[in-house]
Amino acid sequence: MRLFQAPTLLILLGASLLSHAAPTSWQGNLQPISKSEWNRERAAHLLERAGFGATPEEITRFAAMSPTQAVKTLVRYKSTPNPLPAFEHSGVHDAGLEPFATSRPAATDLARDTGESLGVKVKPEGNRRMQQVADRFLYWLRASRLESNRVGYWWANRMLTTRRPLEEKMTLFWHGHFATSEEKVRDYRKMLLQNELFRKHATGNFRTLMIAVAQDPAMLAYLDAAVNVKGAPNENFAREIMELFTMGVGNYSEQDIREAARAFTGWNYQGLKFVVNPDKHDNANKTLLGHTGNYDGVQVIDILLAQPVTAEFIAAKLYRYFVREELSPELQKELGDVLRKSNYEIAPFLEAVFTSRDFYSDASVATRIKPPVELVVATYRKLGLKTVPGIPDFNDLTESLGQKLLYPPNVAGWAHGKSWITPGLLLARGNFVYDTVFPPIAFVPTDRVPNQFYQIVPVAEKLAMGIDVTTATKPEGKEMSSMSMQGDRDEDFNTRLASYHAWRKAIEKVKPIPRAYAHLNLTGMVQQAGCKTTQQAVDYLLLRFLSVPIDSESRKKIAAMLQAELGTDDLSRAETYMEEALRTTLHVILSLPAYQLG
C-alpha cells in the first residue's frame, strides 16, 4: 500500500514549493475565479475558512471538483447526509424549578413569605428551616452550568465530525453575532434551543433568523425582555438590536432606541416558549428612523432591515469573519448590494464570497487568526481524531484561550482578529498542543471535583468528621473582609452548606463528560504519507498543519532535532520507536506563530 502513497507525498511537497501567488488585481474583485485557477492550495484555503480545516484526503476530494462545485458542496449542504446524535439531556430539570427565582435572596424571601419556594416546602420547625430552598436554588445554578458544559462538548464533537462543516461554522458565527451567555441566562435548555435555532437558520434568511432570535427565550432572558413593559420600557434589547444585530453604531439616535423599545414591550417567555403579553404591550404610535406607526417588534425589525446600512453591516461582519479584517468602503457597499439583492438570503451571499477572486487573493489567504474554538477543532481534525478528547477538558481549554462556547464575554460577542493573541494567550496556544501530544496525567475533571473557587471540599470533609455546620462552614484562612460573612448571618439557612449540597446533587444527576485521551498515531500518519526521511516527515507535517510556508533554515533545524532524537534520518530504521519524537516535533511545529493563521 505504501508504494502507492509515496507519489502522493511528492505531489504534495511539490505543490508546496510552487508559489501560487494570486495577481494583485484579485484583491477587492468579486468576480468568480475560473476552473483553471482552481488548485489544491485554494481548496485547502476554502476548507479552512468555510469549515474547520481539513485532512489531505478531504483537500484532494475538493481539489478535484470545479471551484463552483466545491463551494456549492459546502454551502448547499442540506443534501449531504449528516447523521449526528442529538444532545443527550442528563435530566436535571423539573417543573418545580419554574419560574426560577432571580436571586438566592428572592428564593428564600419567597419561602419566608409563602412557606414554599422552587417546589420545596419550608420545614415546620427546627434549625435552618429554609436550608432545602437555598440548596435547590444553588443546585439549579450548578446543574445548568455543568449541563451547559456538556452542550459545549457535544457541539465541539459536531464541529469535529460533521460532514457539513459550514453549518457548524455559521452556527458559531451567529452565536457570536447574537451573543447570549449562560452566565446570565442560567438555563442550559434555553441555550441549547438557541443553538439549534442558529443551526436551523445557519445559511437561511437573515430576516427569519432575526425575528426568531428576537423571540428566543435565551435572548429574551439575556437582554431583560421580562422587564420591558408598557409605560416602563427597558432599552437594553432595543439598543443592542440596532447597535450590534442590524445597523451598527452611529446610524440611529437615542430617540430611535427609546421608540423601538416600546415596540418590543410585552414580549416575554414562559418556560421555553415565547409569549406576548398584550396588557404589557404599548399600543400607541412609535416614531423611528423616519417612520411612524403602531409598530410591534416584527415591524420594527422590518424597518431596520430596510435601512441600507443594515445589509452592509451584516455583509461586512460576515466578510470580516470569513475573509479578512480590512475591507474598503467600496467593497463593503458592494457586498451590501449582494446581500440586499439576495433578499438577505445568506447562502447565495456566501457562495459569491467563497468563489470570488478576492477570497483567494494574497490579502485573504492565510491571514486570519484562528479563534480558539476553531484552532482546537481544526487541530483535532487535522490529527484525524474522531472524537474530542476528554483530556484536556475542551471547555476549560478553550476558555483559557479566550473563547468558551455558550459564554461569550459580553453582548458584543468575541472581538476576533488580533484580540485573540496576547503574549499570554500565544503561550497558552502552544501549551494546548503540548497537552494534546503529551496529555496531563494528573488531570482533575472539573465536572466532578468542584473548582476551588466554590470552597466546597473543605466543608464536605469537616462535616464528615462530625463537625457542626457553623464551624464546618466558617471561612478558612485570613480574617475576611466586610461582606464575606453575609451567608452566615441568616439563621434560616447556611449558604456554604447549600453550596456543598447543591454540588453533590448536581453531579449525582449530570452525566460525566467522557475522559479519554486523544488516540494519536503520528508514526502511521507519516508512514502512510510515504515519508522516508526526517526532513520529509517535517515537511509533511508542516504542509498538513500550516497554511503558511516557513523558511528553509527553520525546516532544517526542526528536521535536525527529529534526527537527533531518532539517532538516524532514516524513518524505516526508527519505525518501532519514533512516535515520541514525532510528537515532540509536532509540538514545535504547532507552536510556531504561523500556526495561528488559517
Add this chain to the structure above:
Amino acid sequence: MKQDTQSHHQHHTDLTRRTLLQSLAGAGLVAGLPLVSPLSAQAANNKDKRILVVLELSGANDGFNTLVPYADDAYYRLRPNIGIRPNKVRKIDDQFGFSPGMAGFERLFKEGKMAVVHGCGYAQPSYSHFTSAAYWHTGAPNTGEPYGWLGRVADAIDPALTPNFLVNIDERQSLAVRAAKHVPVVFDDPERFTRKGLLQSRPLLDSVPKSVAASATQNYLDGVANSAREASQLVRAAWANYKTPVDYGIISVDLPKVAAMIAADLPTRLYYTSYRHNAFDTHVQQSEVHQRMLTYVSDAVSGFMQDMERLGRADDVTVLVFSEFGRRAAENTSLGTDHGTANHMYVIGKPVKGGHYGKPPSLTALDIGGNVTYTTDFRRVYASLIDGWLGADSKTLLSGEFESFPLFG
C-alpha cells in the same frame, strides 16, 4: 465570573530584582535576556520610578450610588427605591458618602490619599459600552485614533522600548495599551504565563522563525511571540516569589499581581487591569449586586495601597479608577439604572493631594434623556497624570490642551 480570589502562601521573601534574576539565571531560565535594562540601571531620576495603575470598572459603574450625594434631595427624588439612605452611607463630608461596603475608600479619602474628580465625561457622548470605552481607551472621543492613551504615553516616555514597560493583566489586550512601538505584556494567570516544552525542543520553541512572505498579521504574531518570551519567566518568578500578609478581599481585580511585579522591581511603569465582563452594567435589581462589587473594588484598592506601604513603594504608585460612562440619574422601573453620561474618576495614592476636584453635575438640570451634563472633560484627568505624574507632555499626547488639576504636590 472567573476573576480569581488569589490568596498567597505565607513563606517569607524579600527578593530584589537582582537576586530574582540571579536565581533565574542560576536555573538557566533567562538565557538571552538583558539582565538589567538601560533605563532601570540609571533610575536615579525619581520620575523613572513612578508607576501608574489603571483600574477600569467595565460595564459603566453607577457613580451616584458609589459616592452618594446624600445631602441632595434631588437624588432621593430620582431614586426613591434604590437611593442609599443617609444613615447607610459612609459620609466623607456634609455632601457625599460612599456606598456602605466601601470602608477602604472612605479611609483613603479621609487620609487625604484620594482625589475625587466630579462630572467627568465628554461632548456628544456615546451610550454604547464599546464605543464609549474605545473613546476612553484612546483618550480621543469621536475620532479614529488607533492607539491607546497609555500606549502613546509608553512610546513617549520610553523611547528605548524597555521590555515589560507596559503591562495589561486581562484575558485580552485593552485598546488603552495599544501602542505604535511598544508591545504590551498581556497575561491573565501568571502561573500559566509560561511555555511548556521538552528540553530538546527549547531552542526551537524560543526562536521565532522568519516567515517566507510575511503578512502584517504574521509580523504582529512574531512581535507578540518575542514579547512573550521576554516577559513570561520574569512575571512567573515575580508571582511565585510574592507573598503578602495583606487581605485584598474576595475579588482582587488582579491588583496582587501588580503588587507582585512591583515587589520584584520589574521596570514596568504602566499597569492596566479591569473589573471584567461588563460587570457594572446594572440594568436590573442592582442594589445588592452593585454594593457587593463596590465592596470588592474598595477592599482590593485599599489592600493594594497597604501592600505598597509594606513594600516601601507607596510614594511611587498612583491608581486611577474609571468607567466608560456613568448611569442615568433616575432609577429605571426594574430597580436598576440605564446608560448615562458623566461619572467620577478616582485618583488614589500617597503622592496624591486628596479632596474634591471639578464641579459635581446638577441633578436638577437633566438633559432630554434624563442625564446629567458633564462638567469635566475626562482628558483633564489624563493630562493631570501625564504632566503631573508621568512627566510627559499631555498637549502632544492628547492632541490638544486639557488643563491639569493640581493632583500632585
